[in-house]
Amino acid sequence: MTRSELFAALSARLGARFQTGAAIRDQHGRDESHLPAAPPEAVAWPLDTAEVAAIVAACAAARCPVVAWGAGTSLEGHALAVQGGIVLDMTRMDRVLAVRPEDMDCTVQPGITREALNAALRATGLFFPVDPGANATLGGMAGTRASGTTAVRYGTMRDNVLGLEVVLADGRIVRTGGRARKSSTGYDLTRLMVGSEGTLGIITELTLRLHGQPEAVVAAVCGFPEIGAAVDAVIETMQAGVPMARIEFVDEAAIAAFNAYAGAAMPLRPHLFLEFHGSAAGVAEQAETVGAIMAGHGAGAFRWATATEDRARLWKMRHNAYYAAKALRPGCRVLTTDVCVPISALAQAVRETRADIDASPLPGPMLGHVGDGNFHVTLLIDPDSAAERDEALRLAHRMAERALALGGTVSGEHGVGLGKRKFMAAEHGEGWQVMGAIKAALDPLNILNPGKIVP
Amino acid sequence: MTRSELFAALSARLGARFQTGAAIRDQHGRDESHLPAAPPEAVAWPLDTAEVAAIVAACAAARCPVVAWGAGTSLEGHALAVQGGIVLDMTRMDRVLAVRPEDMDCTVQPGITREALNAALRATGLFFPVDPGANATLGGMAGTRASGTTAVRYGTMRDNVLGLEVVLADGRIVRTGGRARKSSTGYDLTRLMVGSEGTLGIITELTLRLHGQPEAVVAAVCGFPEIGAAVDAVIETMQAGVPMARIEFVDEAAIAAFNAYAGAAMPLRPHLFLEFHGSAAGVAEQAETVGAIMAGHGAGAFRWATATEDRARLWKMRHNAYYAAKALRPGCRVLTTDVCVPISALAQAVRETRADIDASPLPGPMLGHVGDGNFHVTLLIDPDSAAERDEALRLAHRMAERALALGGTVSGEHGVGLGKRKFMAAEHGEGWQVMGAIKAALDPLNILNPGKIVP
Numbered sequence: 017m018t019r020s021e022l023f024a025a026l027s028a029r030l031g032a033r034f035q036t037g038a039a040i041r042d043q044h045g046r047d048e049s050h051l052p053a054a055p056p057e058a059v060a061w062p063l064d065t066a067e068v069a070a071i072v073a074a075c076a077a078a079r080c081p082v083v084a085w086g087a088g089t090s091l092e093g094h095a096l097a098v099q100g101g102i103v104l105d106m107t108r109m110d111r112v113l114a115v116r117p118e119d120m121d122c123t124v125q126p127g128i129t130r131e132a133l134n135a136a137l138r139a140t141g142l143f144f145p146v147d148p149g150a151n152a153t154l155g156g157m158a159g160t161r162a163s164g165t166t167a168v169r170y171g172t173m174r175d176n177v178l179g180l181e182v183v184l185a186d187g188r189i190v191r192t193g194g195r196a197r198k199s200s201t202g203y204d205l206t207r208l209m210v211g212s213e214g215t216l217g218i219i220t221e222l223t224l225r226l227h228g229q230p231e232a233v234v235a236a237v238c239g240f241p242e243i244g245a246a247v248d249a250v251i252e253t254m255q256a257g258v259p260m261a262r263i264e265f266v267d268e269a270a271i272a273a274f275n276a277y278a279g280a281a282m283p284l285r286p287h288l289f290l291e292f293h294g295s296a297a298g299v300a301e302q303a304e305t306v307g308a309i310m311a312g313h314g315a316g317a318f319r320w321a322t323a324t325e326d327r328a329r330l331w332k333m334r335h336n337a338y339y340a341a342k343a344l345r346p347g348c349r350v351l352t353t354d355v356c357v358p359i360s361a362l363a364q365a366v367r368e369t370r371a372d373i374d375a376s377p378l379p380g381p382m383l384g385h386v387g388d389g390n391f392h393v394t395l396l397i398d399p400d401s402a403a404e405r406d407e408a409l410r411l412a413h414r415m416a417e418r419a420l421a422l423g424g425t426v427s428g429e430h431g432v433g434l435g436k437r438k439f440m441a442a443e444h445g446e447g448w449q450v451m452g453a454i455k456a457a458l459d460p461l462n463i464l465n466p467g468k469i470v471p
Numbered sequence: 472m473t474r475s476e477l478f479a480a481l482s483a484r485l486g487a488r489f490q491t492g493a494a495i496r497d498q499h500g501r502d503e504s505h506l507p508a509a510p511p512e513a514v515a516w517p518l519d520t521a522e523v524a525a526i527v528a529a530c531a532a533a534r535c536p537v538v539a540w541g542a543g544t545s546l547e548g549h550a551l552a553v554q555g556g557i558v559l560d561m562t563r564m565d566r567v568l569a570v571r572p573e574d575m576d577c578t579v580q581p582g583i584t585r586e587a588l589n590a591a592l593r594a595t596g597l598f599f600p601v602d603p604g605a606n607a608t609l610g611g612m613a614g615t616r617a618s619g620t621t622a623v624r625y626g627t628m629r630d631n632v633l634g635l636e637v638v639l640a641d642g643r644i645v646r647t648g649g650r651a652r653k654s655s656t657g658y659d660l661t662r663l664m665v666g667s668e669g670t671l672g673i674i675t676e677l678t679l680r681l682h683g684q685p686e687a688v689v690a691a692v693c694g695f696p697e698i699g700a701a702v703d704a705v706i707e708t709m710q711a712g713v714p715m716a717r718i719e720f721v722d723e724a725a726i727a728a729f730n731a732y733a734g735a736a737m738p739l740r741p742h743l744f745l746e747f748h749g750s751a752a753g754v755a756e757q758a759e760t761v762g763a764i765m766a767g768h769g770a771g772a773f774r775w776a777t778a779t780e781d782r783a784r785l786w787k788m789r790h791n792a793y794y795a796a797k798a799l800r801p802g803c804r805v806l807t808t809d810v811c812v813p814i815s816a817l818a819q820a821v822r823e824t825r826a827d828i829d830a831s832p833l834p835g836p837m838l839g840h841v842g843d844g845n846f847h848v849t850l851l852i853d854p855d856s857a858a859e860r861d862e863a864l865r866l867a868h869r870m871a872e873r874a875l876a877l878g879g880t881v882s883g884e885h886g887v888g889l890g891k892r893k894f895m896a897a898e899h900g901e902g903w904q905v906m907g908a909i910k911a912a913l914d915p916l917n918i919l920n921p922g923k924i925v926p
Contacts, residue, residue, distance in 0.1 A: 118710065118815040161655040172653050190901045196811040197843045198627050199880035200616040200666055201887050201898055202924055203906045207662035211655055228712040255573065257683040297756055356651040360573040388652045425654035432656050443656055446645040451658045457912035469657055
């Protein structure tokens, strides 16, 4: 089958849900990364698993690349169609298929966003905790092995996906995992698919682990005299085993961005944003323990947020960090990157990264899910300056190499995409070849998101 | 290379650490399952990763099966050399290579047992929580994706292995995962290896997540008027979000076994064994919540165990369930099997299984890690009676099919081995073929524990 025969067949089958117009292709050819646009040749909007399977099987027959697309919030170019082909826009497969409160799980289609899912769950007393900041789709979050602010307590997508339905490269439909809380029967295909960034299969259904909405939630913010003190306070908190729901580091430059963007008036110093979940007594006990630890590291007074609206305002500010940073330099492009290191190396990694940025002409607020050892920089560059882009990439590169030298990983949660592929050999060594062998076995024609992850 | 040339080469290299005598082979050809012995042709005791790599490479050249062996406590015949070849006894690779209290992790060789590891950790204030009952090796526990009594709180081996060093089928050495608490860089090879039962690689090193020894630990036992009440109490406890450290169901037949074997004098009714971990105040709050839930389901008085020795006695009794059951019928063989179901289906699964066993002539105490929906039966059979063996297998088969019908898995923690391979197609459908494709890609000569897991 030629490419044009394929497109004719898909157009006949899908009607207006198959488009090749430039504007549509362009919309599906750029994400929130700094990477150049790479529009697909066509965009399809499947409505169900059978349609996804039929499209993929047809693409296999035509040797045409297929790239799954969610909310387009990738920060590393995961879904850019660098070898052309078809983007599958999964956003019309956005239903909640089942919620089972008694088992604390649910089954959803991949195109639902995390905010829509949590809105649907509100009355059940349950919630889905993984929160990467962006209102990403669950399919995209599974593909990238997303995590975010609450991973320190509730885990990442790795921990919260119980099972998947996946369309393989030849159009076969497989179910991985299940609804039992654990199983020891065979290879963990669920965990293999989570984080595979659409290179091993197209996720068409997810069964997710839910958590009880905590009886009590309290948030707080406190400032520190300098970065090292804030990070050391986090390390001590984690080592004390306090079950923090969120423990987020925000540096002075990020605070300046928040003040400007959200009209906050926070003192210009490094801060921690904290959240405690538990019973009323449990939260009070956690807050007391953490308060004492923070004070021991020179923290200023805690600003508490107990009411729902106060907490919402606080976390909205934190979640808008990307946009707040962007607004610091009108017209700029953001090059954001993340790494994750063992917590014992966190203070060194954060300090050296801050010094690197300070020695560079680029503005670069830093923040991070530091309870996991994970932190980000958002470098603000002139989109028309190759020199600034190169400088930002140099800083990001040094940050990745530093993470590897400290026993960490070049990405805690943003994923590989295009941006981090160059570090895969350094991070995984021979393991990268093993990934290639798995890819070749499951997608021998290399049609699923080609050009990503594997050698 | 012929098999005899291989053996001569290995004998020259390993000296007394390569044995072909019948007694040694026999010791490495039987486990704790009901399955017939399958001795290997030879046994080798490697001392380090380089030796494992050399042995596996030589076996590849000679097309000779290689089967990793730990403590020999498998319940499903995982390590039986059903296609001959060499058993690699990993028990001399039993060192703790590093403990990093500040990162709450450690790196160990695969032959160390969980009790030896926890003894080595004692002074650090940390512990490794996964506890399958048997004093298995960490390599075996990872291979089987073991869990046990504490998984409800601390997770299974899936959750507690941060990274691995693995020798592949061609002798290459790969490192998977790392020491960062999370990563989104590429396929999750760690989770792929955990639970692969030695069919994808030989584990030569494990980096494990450790947990802080809880400030307060309290255990308790309470009896219930009947099975359903005990299971319903568990379901309500889990749904209330109480972070139980252990919540174990033991039926009346198992209590009778404990009384006889451990000299206990517990009332003959179904019981729950509970353990609470946390701060002193947190444990008190949990115990109060759970006490109220249990009372609502007709529980008798709690028998508390706060002192370390009392708790040790309690859990030793629970851990010796296999031997206690075996002692109920002198000279018998135990056929034990486990399944895991969504918690909403647990009461039905347990009740129907109990009725099945009651309608059979075989004694069969039941127990389970019911907080996960996981439970076991230990069927006691006359080793010389084919009829009893067939009857036990019939019961186990019905239990597995019931678990699948209820949305569960045919094994929560015992693994596939030989015993559960017949259910793989029913549980995984097309996914089983995917497992086969991965196996073929990583072990094209099929030398790593052949005859297990895949089609």
